[in-house]
Amino acid sequence: GESVGLHLPTLSVQEGDNSIINCAYSNSASDYFIWYKQESGKGPQFIIDIRSNMDKRQGQRVTVLLNKTVKHLSLQIAATQPGDSAVYFCAENGGKAGGTSYGKLTFGQGTILTVHP
Amino acid sequence: DTEVTQTPKHLVMGMTNKKSLKCEQHMGHRAMYWYKQKAKKPPELMFVYSYEKLSINESVPSRFSPECPNSSLLNLHLHALQPEDSALYLCASSQEGRRQETQYFGPGTRLLVL
Numbered sequence: 597g598e599s600v601g602l603h604l605p606t607l608s609v610q611e612g613d614n615s616i617i618n619c620a621y622s623n624s625a626s627d628y629f630i631w632y633k634q635e636s637g638k639g640p641q642f643i644i645d646i647r648s649n650m651d652k653r654q655g656q657r658v659t660v661l662l663n664k665t666v667k668h669l670s671l672q673i674a675a676t677q678p679g680d681s682a683v684y685f686c687a688e689n690g691g692k693a694g695g696t697s698y699g700k701l702t703f704g705q706g707t708i709l710t711v712h713p
Numbered sequence: 714d715t716e717v718t719q720t721p722k723h724l725v726m727g728m729t730n731k732k733s734l735k736c737e738q739h740m741g742h743r744a745m746y747w748y749k750q751k752a753k754k755p756p757e758l759m760f761v762y763s764y765e766k767l768s769i770n771e772s773v774p775s776r777f778s779p780e781c782p783n784s785s786l787l788n789l790h791l792h793a794l795q796p797e798d799s800a801l802y803l804c805a806s807s808q809e810g811r812r813q814e815t816q817y818f819g820p821g822t823r824l825l826v827l
Contacts, residue, residue, distance in 0.1 A: 705755060
């Protein structure tokens, strides 16, 4: 079945380090990916997205890399800060293989990022 | 403004109660979603409304009844819930409910069923 998963459930870094969070997906028809940040007691917050016609996209302190060959994407956070501590989810929103046009998000299991001062 | 609001923030209810969760967005989006999130798990889709019509029901038990009065409002009516229904209920919205749309989430309603 379709799944979006993460390699590491937890990541602990020092303030100022760069963080890399990984995500694997299994649906080769996936063509749109989103990274969300979820702080304790809050809803998921949009960070950055990428479409399958791109292999890299940069935002403010964040970069998402997409490798369609191995069905893997990653989120890189530069100069990680204590405020970055949260659970990070990758999600795929491509609907079903075969072109059905509806917006169903399939989430990965999440990575807990802890940033130590 | 990418704000989705949800009320109440917390809700405690008995198994015989009837309650409703409310969600509102003012981004002009035409699609709204309900997700359920258990502790230490990712959100799971429950329902999708697009242009005020139910487009997806992920085989959710009938004790959960969604309602979309207009394109900016979404309700989830709860009746005869079970303790295992205790979770964080998240509302989200997007442009039209199609593929490749960013979904924006509200803060959620934390529900406890006793």
